[in-house]
Amino acid sequence: MSGLRFAAWRVVLGLITLWLLSVIVFAAARVLPGDVGRAILGPLADARAVAALDHALGADRGALASYIEWSRGLLQGDFGVSYAYRTPVAPLVAVALGRSLRLACLILAVAVPPALAAGLTAAHFAGGRIDRLLTLGGLALTVVPEFVTAILAMLVFGIALRWLPISAEPPPGAGAGTWLRHLILPALPGAVALFGYLARTLREASLAALQSDYLRAAILKGLAWPAILVRHLLPNVLPLLLTVLAAQLSYLLGGLVVVETLFRYPGIGLLILSAGRAHDFPLLQASVLVLGAFVVAASLAADLAVRWLTPRAA
Amino acid sequence: MLRGAAALPLAAAPERPLRIACDMPVGRIDPLTVSQTSGLLMLAQTGEFLLRVAPDGSLRPMLAVHWESNEDATLWRFRLRPGVRFHDGTVLNAGDVVATMDRLSDPAQASNALSVFRSVLSPGGTRAAGPLAVEFRLDAPDGHFPYAVSSDNYNAIILPAGRAGDWEADFIGTGPFRLAHYTPTLGARFERNPDWWGGAVRPAATEFLFFADQQPQILALLGDEADIVAQFVVSGARGLLDDPACHVIRLPSAAHRQIHMRTDRPPFADARVRRAVALSLDRPAILSGLLYGQGVLGNDSPCAPIYPETDLAVPQRAANPGAARRLLAEAGQAGGIAATLVTERLQEIPDLAVIVQQACAAIGIALEIRVEDPALYYGTAQRGSSDWLDSDFGITDYGHRAVPDVLLQAGFASNGAWNAAHFRDPRCDSLIAAYRAARTAAARRAASRAIQELLLAQTPVIIPYFFDFLVATRRDVTGVSASAIGQLFLAGAGRSAA
Numbered sequence: 049m050s051g052l053r054f055a056a057w058r059v060v061l062g063l064i065t066l067w068l069l070s071v072i073v074f075a076a077a078r079v080l081p082g083d084v085g086r087a088i089l090g091p092l093a094d095a096r097a098v099a100a101l102d103h104a105l106g107a108d109r110g111a112l113a114s115y116i117e118w119s120r121g122l123l124q125g126d127f128g129v130s131y132a133y134r135t136p137v138a139p140l141v142a143v144a145l146g147r148s149l150r151l152a153c154l155i156l157a158v159a160v161p162p163a164l165a166a167g168l169t170a171a172h173f174a175g176g177r178i179d180r181l182l183t184l185g186g187l188a189l190t191v192v193p194e195f196v197t198a199i200l201a202m203l204v205f206g207i208a209l210r211w212l213p214i215s216a217e218p219p220p221g222a223g224a225g226t227w228l229r230h231l232i233l234p235a236l237p238g239a240v241a242l243f244g245y246l247a248r249t250l251r252e253a254s255l256a257a258l259q260s261d262y263l264r265a266a267i268l269k270g271l272a273w274p275a276i277l278v279r280h281l282l283p284n285v286l287p288l289l290l291t292v293l294a295a296q297l298s299y300l301l302g303g304l305v306v307v308e309t310l311f312r313y314p315g316i317g318l319l320i321l322s323a324g325r326a327h328d329f330p331l332l333q334a335s336v337l338v339l340g341a342f343v344v345a346a347s348l349a350a351d352l353a354v355r356w357l358t359p360r361a362a
Numbered sequence: 363m364l365r366g367a368a369a370l371p372l373a374a375a376p377e378r379p380l381r382i383a384c385d386m387p388v389g390r391i392d393p394l395t396v397s398q399t400s401g402l403l404m405l406a407q408t409g410e411f412l413l414r415v416a417p418d419g420s421l422r423p424m425l426a427v428h429w430e431s432n433e434d435a436t437l438w439r440f441r442l443r444p445g446v447r448f449h450d451g452t453v454l455n456a457g458d459v460v461a462t463m464d465r466l467s468d469p470a471q472a473s474n475a476l477s478v479f480r481s482v483l484s485p486g487g488t489r490a491a492g493p494l495a496v497e498f499r500l501d502a503p504d505g506h507f508p509y510a511v512s513s514d515n516y517n518a519i520i521l522p523a524g525r526a527g528d529w530e531a532d533f534i535g536t537g538p539f540r541l542a543h544y545t546p547t548l549g550a551r552f553e554r555n556p557d558w559w560g561g562a563v564r565p566a567a568t569e570f571l572f573f574a575d576q577q578p579q580i581l582a583l584l585g586d587e588a589d590i591v592a593q594f595v596v597s598g599a600r601g602l603l604d605d606p607a608c609h610v611i612r613l614p615s616a617a618h619r620q621i622h623m624r625t626d627r628p629p630f631a632d633a634r635v636r637r638a639v640a641l642s643l644d645r646p647a648i649l650s651g652l653l654y655g656q657g658v659l660g661n662d663s664p665c666a667p668i669y670p671e672t673d674l675a676v677p678q679r680a681a682n683p684g685a686a687r688r689l690l691a692e693a694g695q696a697g698g699i700a701a702t703l704v705t706e707r708l709q710e711i712p713d714l715a716v717i718v719q720q721a722c723a724a725i726g727i728a729l730e731i732r733v734e735d736p737a738l739y740y741g742t743a744q745r746g747s748s749d750w751l752d753s754d755f756g757i758t759d760y761g762h763r764a765v766p767d768v769l770l771q772a773g774f775a776s777n778g779a780w781n782a783a784h785f786r787d788p789r790c791d792s793l794i795a796a797y798r799a800a801r802t803a804a805a806r807r808a809a810s811r812a813i814q815e816l817l818l819a820q821t822p823v824i825i826p827y828f829f830d831f832l833v834a835t836r837r838d839v840t841g842v843s844a845s846a847i848g849q850l851f852l853a854g855a856g857r858s859a860a
Contacts, residue, residue, distance in 0.1 A: 080737065082741065085472070088395055089395055090474065091739075093477060093743070094473075094474075094477045095743065097471075104472055202585070203581075206581070207584050217548060308574070314547040314548060314572075318547075322574070325737075328389075
């Protein structure tokens with residue numbers, strides 16, 4: 049299959065995935081107990097007020113009619129109006145996604161280089177003390193829940209030492225330096241968890257490559273380690289790294305709700321959670337769909353990159 | 363030369379705004395629909411009420427300076443404060459009050475104040491009796507009506523007559539602060555209103571920081587990234603009570619957990635069984651263990667000790683497992699009872715459910731606990747489709763009210779919308795009506811005592827405790843005034859000199 053046909057086929061599959069996702073989210077939102085009017089007005093609100101609000105928001109229409117109208121709007125580029133915020137959904141999602149993307153990029157920047165180095169080093173010294181240290185250390189970091197790392201980081205660096213702010217959102221008009229300073233602590237829990245996972249995965253991939261016939265032959269011929277690393281090992285490991293990172297994108301963008309909560313950083317994960325609690329169907333649907341689109345696009349990009357890096361896989 | 367340079371006037375450093383950590387309002391801030399504590403906190407920054415409830419529960423003038431009623435408390439007249447201006451410069455008049463109250467009392471308007479105004483005030487019941495005079499013609503006598511237009515009815519901030527919807531654009535009001543900017547999910551900044559009728563406003567600006575959970579608010583306070591935590595619950599923040607860097611403001615309140623038992627069907631149809639359950643609970647131990655003492659004991663009626671009309675001479679119910687077992691035997695239930703306790707996942711309520719389960723087990727009642735998401739528990743809040751209103755045995759969260767009228771009417775009147783116990787007692791209905799219509803404190807106290815005694819005898823609900831409303835500030839912050847429903851009044855707040 050040519051690269052172009054492969055890409056086109058994956059785009060079609062991606063669109064089908066997103067459509068199925070929208071149907072699932074829609075159905076899930078409909079089976080949630082309670083309704084939007086009561087979620088906004090509170091559990092003890094007068095039933096007449098709840099009915100009036102549901103009607104005003106259009107939340108009392110039939111499920112199918114709502115879905116069709118929402119789909120029609122989406123095809124015209126309109127994500128609809130949030131029930132809870134009563135403003136267009138698109139800017140709310142864009143702002144939250146922007147925050148999550150910034151945090152995800154910083155986590156990748158912090159976690160990937162050391163994880164790559166640790167994985168390669170552990171493989172190089174496989175079975176030795178350094179390998180055991182890195183492997184066990186990576187495993188330990190993977191299993192520490194984010195909220196533990198986050199609270200520890202806040203207590204130590206934010207409250208005891210006062211080195212870093214514990215609120216992720218910088219003041220309005222802040223420069224890049226301030227912005228970065230505010231995001232360091234929030235990036236830490238995700239980076240720690242990702243480092244442990246990546247390091248162990250890359251160690252296994254590197255070890256497998258190092259034990260392959262052609263690399264053993266290269267080593268026996270006396271090829272220098274830097275040359276082995278650059279010419280043989282990295283080209284073997286990078287495709288796996290890209291695939292793993294693409295798979296981790298949904299976690300990095302939408303799975304850091306605890307981090308977003310603790311560091312006052314309302315990203316897309318927190319937006320999805322609050323939209324679900326508020327029965328805000330248009331906001332929930334748009335948030336999940338946009339997040340899904342990012343994950344599908346990242347997966348496609350990773351697959352294309354892997355095909356390019358490893359032509360034999362084409 | 364150096365001395366001369368030092369003598370040059372230095373530019374004054376801008377005063378740091380007072381930073382308040384609070385829950386994130388989910389959804390639009392709209393005076394008509396607000397129900398979350400975080401939302402009503404926002405309303406009270408720029409908006410004002412006709413009257414304000416003081417910490418001792420009494421009413422103080424705010425936008426109204428005088429109020430009186432006719433003989434049977436069906437007609438109330440309010441005189442407005444002259445010279446009050448909205449933030450856009452327009453002068454407050456009676457038409458603004460009429461428009462505000464008509465909107466809030468209109469069932470077609472999705473008003474959250476309807477639960478307060480139900481059977482009390484209808485659209486058209488409010489009319490201008492002069493440029494600065496307003497009359498309320500009520501649907502039924504109500505001696506406590508001024509509370510319905512006070513800060514206790516948190517939706518009732520007075521808005522300009524032509525204003526409806528999109529309040530979030532400018533947070534218009536008459537209050538001591540004006541909106542500088544508001545970013546949904548993140549925070550809001552308010553600046554001093556130099557034209558406020560109340561005089562000088564102490565802080566130049568206030569900054570509200572929204573959080574999705576309590577724990578990070580506490581950490582922000584400890585990390586000096588917030589000066590005030592607008593509200594915290596003691597479970598999970600016990601350390602704040604003894605932290606020398608912080609000051610905790612304790613406001614006694616009528617907020618409570620209500621344990622209802624269905625009075626209309628077995629196994630709790632017999633009042634002796636309900637009394638037995640109530641006698642199984644060791645309330646002082648519950649108050650101490652669950653709330654670290656931050657509250658007072660409940661006596662199985664919503665007539666909380668903070669209400670001046672509550673008769674504190676009514677004997678406090680105390681644990682007595684022996685008497686409880688005897689009551690069960692008298693009711694023919696010596697062999698034991700099995701039931702399901704349904705409740706919502708909120709703060710300490712699941713822990714309270716376990717305590718109730720253990721206490722009941724000690725007297726031979728086997729309880730299975732079902733803890734639900736609040737949305738599932740309340741359902742549609744209509745009988746037949748709400749675990750809250752349909753369950754035999756449940757625990758429900760009730761917030762603070764400055765007067766118990768709504769709690770009594772909705773919770774215990776035969777037609778009450780929140781009557782989860784399905785309690786029907788004509789004498790109770792007439793006592794509640796008498797309480798609400800009473801114009802003198804003595805009449806109200808007499809009705810209150812009768813209600814307290816009747817509810818103790820019948821025990822449709824158990825109220826083990828009323829918990830305090832807690833606000834935390836950094837030690838150097840002074841002048842913070844709060845209400846037990848969640849408002850902060852910050853016109854006099856600031857940091858004291860070191």
